[in-house]
Amino acid sequence: MNNRIRIGIVGYGNLGRGVEAAVTNSPDMELVGVFSRRNPDSVTTLTGVAVYPYDILLSAENDLNEKIENHIPDIDVLIICAGSATDLPTMTPQLASIYNVVDSFDTHANIPEHLNAVEMAAIPAGKTAVISTGWDPGLFSLARLYANAALPNGSDYTFWGRGVSQGHSDAIRRIEGVLDARQYTVPIQAAMDRVRSGETPDLTTREKHLRECYVVTEDGADLARIENEIKTMPNYFADYDTTVTFISAEELASEHAGLPHGGSVLRSGKTGLDKEYANTIEFKLDLESNPCFTGSMLTACARAAYRMNEDGDVGCKTVFDIPPILMLPGCREEIIAHML
Amino acid sequence: MNNRIRIGIVGYGNLGRGVEAAVTNSPDMELVGVFSRRNPDSVTTLTGVAVYPYDILLSAENDLNEKIENHIPDIDVLIICAGSATDLPTMTPQLASIYNVVDSFDTHANIPEHLNAVEMAAIPAGKTAVISTGWDPGLFSLARLYANAALPNGSDYTFWGRGVSQGHSDAIRRIEGVLDARQYTVPIQAAMDRVRSGETPDLTTREKHLRECYVVTEDGADLARIENEIKTMPNYFADYDTTVTFISAEELASEHAGLPHGGSVLRSGKTGLDKEYANTIEFKLDLESNPCFTGSMLTACARAAYRMNEDGDVGCKTVFDIPPILMLPGCREEIIAHML
Numbered sequence: 001m002n003n004r005i006r007i008g009i010v011g012y013g014n015l016g017r018g019v020e021a022a023v024t025n026s027p028d029m030e031l032v033g034v035f036s037r038r039n040p041d042s043v044t045t046l047t048g049v050a051v052y053p054y055d056i057l058l059s060a061e062n063d064l065n066e067k068i069e070n071h072i073p074d075i076d077v078l079i080i081c082a083g084s085a086t087d088l089p090t091m092t093p094q095l096a097s098i099y100n101v102v103d104s105f106d107t108h109a110n111i112p113e114h115l116n117a118v119e120m121a122a123i124p125a126g127k128t129a130v131i132s133t134g135w136d137p138g139l140f141s142l143a144r145l146y147a148n149a150a151l152p153n154g155s156d157y158t159f160w161g162r163g164v165s166q167g168h169s170d171a172i173r174r175i176e177g178v179l180d181a182r183q184y185t186v187p188i189q190a191a192m193d194r195v196r197s198g199e200t201p202d203l204t205t206r207e208k209h210l211r212e213c214y215v216v217t218e219d220g221a222d223l224a225r226i227e228n229e230i231k232t233m234p235n236y237f238a239d240y241d242t243t244v245t246f247i248s249a250e251e252l253a254s255e256h257a258g259l260p261h262g263g264s265v266l267r268s269g270k271t272g273l274d275k276e277y278a279n280t281i282e283f284k285l286d287l288e289s290n291p292c293f294t295g296s297m298l299t300a301c302a303r304a305a306y307r308m309n310e311d312g313d314v315g316c317k318t319v320f321d322i323p324p325i326l327m328l329p330g331c332r333e334e335i336i337a338h339m340l
Numbered sequence: 341m342n343n344r345i346r347i348g349i350v351g352y353g354n355l356g357r358g359v360e361a362a363v364t365n366s367p368d369m370e371l372v373g374v375f376s377r378r379n380p381d382s383v384t385t386l387t388g389v390a391v392y393p394y395d396i397l398l399s400a401e402n403d404l405n406e407k408i409e410n411h412i413p414d415i416d417v418l419i420i421c422a423g424s425a426t427d428l429p430t431m432t433p434q435l436a437s438i439y440n441v442v443d444s445f446d447t448h449a450n451i452p453e454h455l456n457a458v459e460m461a462a463i464p465a466g467k468t469a470v471i472s473t474g475w476d477p478g479l480f481s482l483a484r485l486y487a488n489a490a491l492p493n494g495s496d497y498t499f500w501g502r503g504v505s506q507g508h509s510d511a512i513r514r515i516e517g518v519l520d521a522r523q524y525t526v527p528i529q530a531a532m533d534r535v536r537s538g539e540t541p542d543l544t545t546r547e548k549h550l551r552e553c554y555v556v557t558e559d560g561a562d563l564a565r566i567e568n569e570i571k572t573m574p575n576y577f578a579d580y581d582t583t584v585t586f587i588s589a590e591e592l593a594s595e596h597a598g599l600p601h602g603g604s605v606l607r608s609g610k611t612g613l614d615k616e617y618a619n620t621i622e623f624k625l626d627l628e629s630n631p632c633f634t635g636s637m638l639t640a641c642a643r644a645a646y647r648m649n650e651d652g653d654v655g656c657k658t659v660f661d662i663p664p665i666l667m668l669p670g671c672r673e674e675i676i677a678h679m680l
Contacts, residue, residue: 025613111677112673148668277632281623289617319680320680323660323662323663325485335485336455339484340451340472
C-alpha cells in the first residue's frame with residue numbers, strides 16, 4: 001500500500017507498547033517512531049522502530065528545517081500514551097496545535113475541560129483530535145450511548161473486572177514497607193445477576209465491586225498496619241470490601257505478571273406504550289492484556305482521526321462524534337456488504 | 341418543546357405499533373399520523389393518532405395543495421414499517437425522493453442494491469435516508485464493526501435467540517393442515533460457551549442453533565406428514581436440529597403470545613505484537629418484545645436522520661455512517677459530560 005497512515009507514538013510505557021503492537025499489525029499503517037522524554041538511547045522498542053526525543057515534535061511548530069534535518073518523516077497522527085493526571089492536560093492541546101492526535105484521557109470529571117482546551121488548539125491549526133478513547137472511556141461509553149438511544153427508559157450499570165487496576169496498585173505501593181502490589185477489581189456476581197435478570201436495583205459502591213490486593217512487603221514490615229492502611233484508604237479502598245493477601249516477590253512475578261481486565265456495561269429498560277416489556281442490553285469485554293486492547297482501540301481511532309481530517313472535519317472529537325465506519329480499514333461498500 | 345421532530349409511520353403491523361409506542365414516549369418527537377394501504381377507517385391506532393391513506397404521501401410530490409387540503413401536517417421523517425421481501429425495495433426509494441426516511445430492510449444479501457436505489461432517490465431530493473436499522477441489521481452490525489475495529493485479528497460469531505422468528509413461523513403456517521405456529525430460534529449453549537471461552541471454532545449451521553416449533557393443526561390432520569414437511573423444509577429447517585410439538589390453539593394463545601427475541605454478537609481475537617493475548621467481546625440483547633425494541637431503534641435513527649438532514653448531510657446512510665451522538669436527544673456537552 002502506498003498511502004499508509006503514518007503514526008507516531010508519544011510515551012513508551014505499557015500503553016505505548018500496546019499501540020506499537022497494534023500499529024505494526026495494521027497493514028494500512030506505518031509506524032514512524034516513538035517519541036520519549038527519556039534519553040532515546042535508554043529506550044529499546046519491541047519492533048526496533050526509532051526513538052526520538054519528545055521535544056523534536058514541538059520544534060516542528062517553529063522550525064520545519066530542524067524537523068527535516070533530524071530525519072523525522074511526516075506524521076499523519078500522533079497517538080499520545082501518557083498519564084491523565086499530569087501529562088495529557090497540557091500535552092494533548094500542545095500537540096493538537098501541530099498534529100492530528102489521539103489520547104486516552106480518562107479522568108471522567110475533567111473531560112469537558114480537556115475537550116475545550118484541545119478544541120481551542122486544534123481548530124485554528126486545522127487538526128483533528130480524538131480524546132478519551134480506549135475501552136472506558138471509549139467502547140464502554142459507546143455501549144452506554146447506543147443502549148440509551150435504543151432503551152430511553154431504563155437504568156445503566158457498569159461493572160469492571162475481574163482485572164488489574166494500575167492506579168490502585170500504585171496507591172498500595174506508596175505505603176511504607178510495601179515493595180510491590182497488584183490490585184484486582186472484582187465485580188460482585190450477585191449484583192450482576194440481578195441486573196442481567198432485568199431488575200433495576202440501586203446498588204452501593206460496596207455492592208458492586210470487591211477489591212483484592214496482593215502485597216509484597218519488606219522483611220519485618222508491620223503487616224497489620226499495612227493491611228489497615230490499605231483497607232481504610234479513602235476513595236481507593238474504604239468504600240469497598242477489600243481483601244489483603246501478603247505474598248512473596250516470586251509469587252507476584254509468577255502468578256500476577258499479567259494486566260488482564262474487562263467488565264460489562266448493562267442497561268435494563270422498558271419498551272411498549274405503557275412500558276410493559278422488559279429488556280436488557282449487555283456489552284462485555286474480557287481482555288488478557290488491558291494495554292494491548294486499549295492500544296488497539298487508540299489505533300482504530302487514529303485511523304478515524306486521519307480520515308476526518310482529510311474530510312476537513314477538524315477540532316476535538318470523542319468516540320460519540322465519529323461515524324463508526326471510519327474506524328475500520330477498507331471501503332464503505334465492502335464493509336456494508338459484509339458486516340451490516 | 342417547540343421544535344419537536346414530526347414523525348409519520350408508514351405501515352401499521354407489529355413494527356408500526358412498536359414505533360408508535362417509541363415515538364409517543366419520546367419527548368422530543370411528535371407523531372403526526374399513521375399511513376396505511378388499508379382503508380383508514382378499518383385501522384384503530386393504540387394512541388388514537390390519525391390514520392391516512394398511504395397514497396397521500398406520494399401525492400405530495402406533485403401537488404402540495406392536495407397535501408394541505410387533506411390536513412396532513414408537515415412531516416420531518418417517515419419511519420417505514422413494511423416488509424423487506426416486496427414492499428421496501430420500491431417503497432423506500434419512492435418515499436426517499438420526497439421525505440427523510442428510515443427503514444428496517446433486512447435482506448442482508450440485497451442491502452448494497454437497496455442502498456444504491458435509495459441513494460439515487462434521496463440525493464437529488466436533498467433528503468436523508470437511514471436504511472437497514474433495528475437490531476440485526478442495526479445494533480448487532482455496530483457491535484460487529486466496533487469489535488472488528490478494536491480486534492482486527494479474530495473471528496465473529498452471531499447467535500440469535502431464544503426468540504420467535506416470524507419468518508419461520510409463517511413458513512410453517514403455509515403447510516397444509518396447519519392452523520397456526522410459533523417457531524423459536526434457540527442458540528446452542530455449548531457452542532456459545534466455546535466462543536465465550538476464547539476459542540475460535542468453525543461451527544456449522546446445525547452446531548449454532550436449534551429450531552423449536554409449536555404447531556396447531558386442523559382436526560384429523562396428518563401429524564407425521566406435517567412434522568416431516570417442517571423438518572425437511574430447505575433453508576428454513578433442513579440444516580437444523582428441529583423439534584415439532586403439536587399443541588392446542590388455547591395453549592398457543594396462553595403460552596406463546598409474546599414476540600421475545602435477542603441474541604449475542606461475539607468476537608474472539610488476539611492482540612499483542614505476536615498475537616499472544618486472547619480477548620473476547622460480547623454484545624447481548626434480551627428483548628421481551630422484538631417489535632417494540634426494533635421500533636425504538638428505528639425511532640432513534642429517525643432522530644439522527646432529521647439532524648443529518650438539517651446539517652446538509654443527505655443521501656442514503658446506514659448505522660455505520662451515523663455519528664452515534666445524533667441518536668440521543670439532548671446536547672453534545674451534556675452527553676459527553678455524563679455518558680463518556
